[in-house]
Amino acid sequence: MTTPLLQIRDLTMRFGGLTAVDKLSFNVERGVIHGLIGPNGAGKTTTFNAISGFYKPTSGDIILRDESIAGLQMHEVAHRGLVRTFQHSTLFAEMTVMENVLVGTHMEFPPSIWNALSRQDAHDRSGAEAKAMEALDFFGLTGFVDTLAGELPHGHQRALGMAVALACRPDIMLLDEPFTGMNPEETKRMMTLMQKLREAGLTLLLVEHDMHAIMGLCDNITCMSFGKLLAEGSPQEIRNHPDVIEAYLGGARHVA
Amino acid sequence: MRKSIIWLVCVAALAALPHLLSFSQQEILVVLVINILLVVSYRLMTLTGEWSLGHVVIMGVGAYTSALLTKNLGMYVPVSMILGSLMAAFVAFLLSFPLFRMKGFYFLIGSFASAEIIRLLWKRFRDPFGGPKGLKLIDGLPDINIGPIHIDFFEPTHYYYFAVIVVAACLWILWRIERSLLGLTFHAVHWQDKLAQASGVDVRRFRTLAFVLASGFAGVSGALLTHYIGTINPNTFDVELMVFVLTWAIVGGTATFYGPILGCVALTVLNEIVLREMGFEQARPLIYGVVMIASILFLPNGLESLVKRGVAAWQGRTGGAGAKEKTP
Ligand SMILES: Nc1ncnc2c1ncn2[C@@H]1O[C@H](COP(=O)(O)OP(=O)(O)O)[C@@H](O)[C@H]1O
Ligand SMILES: [Mg+2]
Numbered sequence: 146m147t148t149p150l151l152q153i154r155d156l157t158m159r160f161g162g163l164t165a166v167d168k169l170s171f172n173v174e175r176g177v178i179h180g181l182i183g184p185n186g187a188g189k190t191t192t193f194n195a196i197s198g199f200y201k202p203t204s205g206d207i208i209l210r211d212e213s214i215a216g217l218q219m220h221e222v223a224h225r226g227l228v229r230t231f232q233h234s235t236l237f238a239e240m241t242v243m244e245n246v247l248v249g250t251h252m253e254f255p256p257s258i259w260n261a262l263s264r265q266d267a268h269d270r271s272g273a274e275a276k277a278m279e280a281l282d283f284f285g286l287t288g289f290v291d292t293l294a295g296e297l298p299h300g301h302q303r304a305l306g307m308a309v310a311l312a313c314r315p316d317i318m319l320l321d322e323p324f325t326g327m328n329p330e331e332t333k334r335m336m337t338l339m340q341k342l343r344e345a346g347l348t349l350l351l352v353e354h355d356m357h358a359i360m361g362l363c364d365n366i367t368c369m370s371f372g373k374l375l376a377e378g379s380p381q382e383i384r385n386h387p388d389v390i391e392a393y394l395g396g397a398r399h400v401a
Numbered sequence: 402m403r404k405s406i407i408w409l410v411c412v413a414a415l416a417a418l419p420h421l422l423s424f425s426q427q428e429i430l431v432v433l434v435i436n437i438l439l440v441v442s443y444r445l446m447t448l449t450g451e452w453s454l455g456h457v458v459i460m461g462v463g464a465y466t467s468a469l470l471t472k473n474l475g476m477y478v479p480v481s482m483i484l485g486s487l488m489a490a491f492v493a494f495l496l497s498f499p500l501f502r503m504k505g506f507y508f509l510i511g512s513f514a515s516a517e518i519i520r521l522l523w524k525r526f527r528d529p530f531g532g533p534k535g536l537k538l539i540d541g542l543p544d545i546n547i548g549p550i551h552i553d554f555f556e557p558t559h560y561y562y563f564a565v566i567v568v569a570a571c572l573w574i575l576w577r578i579e580r581s582l583l584g585l586t587f588h589a590v591h592w593q594d595k596l597a598q599a600s601g602v603d604v605r606r607f608r609t610l611a612f613v614l615a616s617g618f619a620g621v622s623g624a625l626l627t628h629y630i631g632t633i634n635p636n637t638f639d640v641e642l643m644v645f646v647l648t649w650a651i652v653g654g655t656a657t658f659y660g661p662i663l664g665c666v667a668l669t670v671l672n673e674i675v676l677r678e679m680g681f682e683q684a685r686p687l688i689y690g691v692v693m694i695a696s697i698l699f700l701p702n703g704l705e706s707l708v709k710r711g712v713a714a715w716q717g718r719t720g721g722a723g724a725k726e727k728t729p
Contacts, residue, residue: 219595223600240588248602251597251600256581256582256583261578262578262581269582
């Protein structure tokens, strides 16, 4: 058996007295779509923040391939092939759609003063724009190249956030509620695109509260509640798991 | 083709300009050219979203370094200017370690405090900085004598040409940087540092780079100034000048490359031509304050927004169809 791409081991994240994530452990296999679900406030976003380096874990370990990435900064994690999107459309609102995705090509075309002053810049820019166009094309955004990101419709903003992440050419993408603000049709199209990404060899870890999307899309699901692991397994197993049913029916209305 | 004609006209205008002015106005013109580099370099640092209050002291580091190298070591002036600029960049690099632990308001205060410390060092140490009285009799740019050509840089017009060439070269570099992928990264760091970092941008490194670059060019402007006026002291680079730089940037606007230049030129004309001739010199800081507040209230996007609107209106009138084609 091959080792998992991403291993979360006893991850704990405390804010003062509040333990948002409590000794959470799970594995994400290579080339799958892995869902992370749980009632609102279960600690899913916090888990993402700890994995991606936005927070430094209080304790526990995070292993990408065979290297510990716990405590690294977000850009260091990105350089190792793990890129995340944000729960609320976090974009460069004042910049154009193209410029947004160009920032995603930063690692492939690292800027420098020397490049800026020589012909290298024009060369890099055309290379970066070609790569950016690929990502925009994948998400159907080529018609908005010169639009300011802040002026895009909400569903398109979510797609742009993913295009920026895709332009980073990651091995694994962490998507926090990618379908919020999308209508059913957009959601369906986005699900197809995610399957295409998986076929291309990308690994996806996603938080989502659209149960229909989660069940239809994921190969494996991890369910957490109050910061702790509740259950894990295939969509079938999760759907029929008594603890999961309990967690969703018992009190928490928002299922994510 | 049309572009090169416009450039030719600009060059001719810059060359002719000092000949249309009186001697004292020529002296002001030289300082104006130097101040343009100062405020444009300041804008480079604001691209990443941080506003420093230490920029003119960093300029002073360039000035002191270049002056001391020529005075004490007899160094050739253009070389000392380059070293002055590098020293300013280096001091900024050192300051970046404590300063970039802070953001926003705290960065502002931190930059002010560290600048005051540098100024105190200049005041405190008579050797080598000359104490409160500063440095006097600083060498000018050496004369150029090639056969029949004789250029004496004590002549403001001649120094003006020298400064224009140096400043134009610096502005070209700053312009290239802004338009490059590097400039894009600076903007990204400003608008959404979280997303930039998630995309692999080492935010701290690029903030530092913008700060160091801006400081290097501020050092050039300091060196240009010191070898022109020939005497500097800690008060040459005091808070009043910093307030002027902020006013130029805010009145002109910082969204475009030319905004701060507009602000600097407009306020210098107001200041030197109007106020001085009318004998209001004492009230200068007061009037600058009023202008700054008025521009924040009535022209929040700066003079550059007027230019943008003017250009848009002009395009709308001359070629409505052409203007529409550009924005589908
Ligand atoms: N930066 C923070 N400081 C303090 N508490 C936080 C912080 N981030 C999250 N929390 C808390 O951690 C818990 C889990 O939040 P979160 O991870 O956003 O849940 P989810 O994404 O599963 O809805 C919540 O109780 C939230 O209030
Ligand atoms: Mg969340």
